[in-house]
Amino acid sequence: MSTTTDGAPRKRSRNFIVLLPLVIFIGIAALFYFGLGAGDPSRLPSALIGKPVPETNLPPIKDLAINGKPVPGLTTAVLKGNVTLVNVWASWCVPCRDEAPLLDQLAKDTRFKMVGINYKDATDDARRFLNRFGNPFSAVGADEKGRTSIDWGVYGVPETFLVDRDGKIAYKLVGPITPQNVNAVLKPQIDKALAQK
Numbered sequence: 763m764s765t766t767t768d769g770a771p772r773k774r775s776r777n778f779i780v781l782l783p784l785v786i787f788i789g790i791a792a793l794f795y796f797g798l799g800a801g802d803p804s805r806l807p808s809a810l811i812g813k814p815v816p817e818t819n820l821p822p823i824k825d826l827a828i829n830g831k832p833v834p835g836l837t838t839a840v841l842k843g844n845v846t847l848v849n850v851w852a853s854w855c856v857p858c859r860d861e862a863p864l865l866d867q868l869a870k871d872t873r874f875k876m877v878g879i880n881y882k883d884a885t886d887d888a889r890r891f892l893n894r895f896g897n898p899f900s901a902v903g904a905d906e907k908g909r910t911s912i913d914w915g916v917y918g919v920p921e922t923f924l925v926d927r928d929g930k931i932a933y934k935l936v937g938p939i940t941p942q943n944v945n946a947v948l949k950p951q952i953d954k955a956l957a958q959k
């Protein structure tokens with residue numbers, strides 16, 4: 763390659779080699795960004811949609827009660843026969859606190875059940891959380907080691923699953939329930955599940 767006395771072509775070639783890794787990195791990052799739903803974590807796919815819920819047998823949160831009655835744990839049997847929202851949460855999860863009022867509102871709709879999976883939490887902390895923010899759940903399973911949540915395909919808390927009457931997962935929402943997604947996405951999915959016979 764011929765060069766001028768000021769070395770301009772060599773300088774351009776060196777700049778290109780230095781910038782090449784950055785260009786490749788930006789290209790790969792863009793592929794991941796757009797490939798995962800343009801940065802929207804709630805659009806992460808779930809391999810369990812349309813499949814039966816994983817075998818679930820979680821004990822209750824010790825000493826958790828509503829109106830003096832103990833709140834039961836969560837079993838696979840509870841998830842059949844009704845449309846059910848399954849919310850995976852933890853007391854240490856800040857977005858779980860933010861979505862708590864919306865869960866209380868959803869729980870007022872008697873057309874479906876709402877149950878919870880308490881993920882890797884201390885019993886006392888979980889009980890205090892529900893006493894402070896309200897307990898929208900008819901059953902809450904304590905998943906202390908997180909094994910059941912992994913079987914459900916949980917990426918992190920909070921996550922919410924919609925289970926149809928046959929005990930199959932109909933929809934999955936990754937991330938917190940918000941005023942926007944509760945009306946635009948979650949309620950229409952619930953209505954769709956309720957309409958199926």
